[in-house]
Amino acid sequence: MRFSEEFRDPALAEKLFTEIARTAEALARTRTRPITVMEVCGGHTHTIFRYGLKDRLPDTIEFAHGPGCPVCVLPMGRIDDAITLARRPEVMLTTFGDALRVPGAQGSLLQARAAGADIRMVYSPLDALELARKNPDREVVFFALGFETTAPSTALTVLRAAREGIKNFSLLCQHILIVPTLRALLEQPDFAVDGFIGPGHVAMVTGTRPYDFVATTYNRPFVVAGFEPLDILQSLLMVLRQLESGQAKVENQYARVVPPNGNPAALAAMRQVYETRADNAWRGLGNIASSGLQLRAAWSAFDAERRFPLTPHNVPDPASARCGAVLTGRIRPAECPAFGRECTPDAPLGALMVSSEGACAACYDYEGARQVA
Template identity: 65%
Template sequence: MKFASEFRDPALARSLLAAIAARADEIGATRARPLHIMEICGGHTHAIFRYGLDRLVHEGIEFIHGPGCPVCVLPMGRVDECIAIAERPEVIFTTFGDAMRVPGARGSLLQAKARGADIRMVYSPLDALEIARRNPAREVVFFGLGFETTTPSTALSIQQAAREELFNFSVFCNHITVPEPIRALLDDPDMRLDGFIGPGHVSMVIGIHAYDFVARDYSKPLVVAGFEPTDLLQSVLMVLDQIAEGRSVIENQYARVVPEHGNPVSLAAIADVYERRPSFEWRGLGEIDASGLRIRETYAAFDAERKFGIGYGTPAAPRQEPEGCACGAVMTGRIKPPACPQFGRGCTPEMPLGALMVSSEGACAAYWQYAGARGLAAE
């Protein structure tokens, strides 16, 4: 497998693990006071469990699973607003598949579909545009969801709809940004983080300098990483090198994919279509200033919040998480998934109670798929 096998080389992995162990010993990392390294991206969380990196690295290193799963951090109130739009008789509501089962106070989109709402799974906003072209008498709404990785495709689709004057197409915008929750976590006095593994896909769009504040304001190292096992191991070593040498900078291990200054075409589309919300609620994290995007006035005709009078300027009231659900504590690294009282009991992939068990990038889903039996047995 060209461009994959070289990043899964066992000999290279063993060499990196030995170097990590030597650096961890030099720093004085122990099980009593492990170094807490947060991988922000849910894709990294799955790779760590898939390849058993959490068990292979030095015992003085603990991976903290961050909030880098956009489906997982979607608040229940926004799910309820999705359902309110989808249940309108004139609406065809389109969404990515992993958002179908995220629970809100009124159930999930999948349950709303079972009740009769016209909800369709699509693979991109361009699919939703095509549905709008074929159904001119219906309002077609696309559930715009995700970090900076998916934000440009939604922006480009809105621009295309504007060019075509396809006014029966609109977007329910729930796009969010990565740097702001990192700052919120670093401002939390209860968080003890020694360094970060930065997201690879997001950084393809925004580049590496969006994280400069992590080193400048908080003196923490951050290394943008790829998704193969040796990518992650090299990134951990780069973080440890910085700690051992007393440095705090932003480094790019994933330079084969991530440009230093991001993707200019994507950034231009984002700047044209979106503006910052004053604040946005994150499931388990609460309100975070300037962490959400909304559609600019220029494209108001394609904004589902304005079109249907839902959400815009009137944030959804916070909803209480189901009893015993500890998604917030897991997303902020305070506990591991098996410590949630519902993990593997009231909350499973077949019957998810919390969003972290739904998404393919959720920490609970990753733990269940690759380490669930081990985790439950260890309790």
């Protein structure tokens, strides 16, 4: 049996579906509205839609698709900042492939490349550093995206560039943090989420302890989960059992990968290289205090925002694409008026339709034909 098959076993799935239904039925007797569970990570959203998990769940359970896809919460103005840098003749802009199609007010990076800007897709910041080595006459800028999952690799790349004395490499830093974002969601008075399926990949770096406040301060169950179908189902059952018992705690379903204290080396690299931004803009969510990372002054030589004259762009989200309402669980993807009409994967209006981990893209890919009225 291959490793993945162990976590896709139909017989085990049936047992979990049965127990989920039993627990949900017991909970429904004491409630007047459905149980809403937010899966924080876009990878979880993709698994839920791809395997049709929600179609087998009782009507008394609803998923809310959270803000755990870094491309999906990328502000339009930040795309315009990247395009402005890429249009400089001396700059070679590099970034991950799923960022190329995100729309900004000036179009996408893919469109800017078609118009002549030197924009290249890379698979890691080390690929961007290698381009800087091979092109000493160019300024190679890495548009750094991602949560705590990818921030350590960028930090380690900066440290390597410094050790090697590579001076034509810099970052446009858009790394973001999930913990202050969850706190901002929970502070909203109308946030009607009963529990969380927590981000497994982020927790590989952070560990589980940073999420204790979700249970202790806000009295919501929080279960760090893996990404296979059985991981999601087991984690959902763990959330439901906490609700049934009246408990709220942090549990680790993904213990085969996630240690309680996270990855000390990764966390140390982040502390050495980054500091938090006082305010950080999110698409659909507005400014969230201390939710983004920037380079410390000691590493300013690698900061593209300090190296090049750059006036940040502030661009409002398109009014018709209700990304913020989807990200906070207020509506489902298909309830957005632009879904499947003016906003599709081929012509995305909102960022949730761009990335394969975006809630709207997953919904469209696996349920599009029956969701668009």
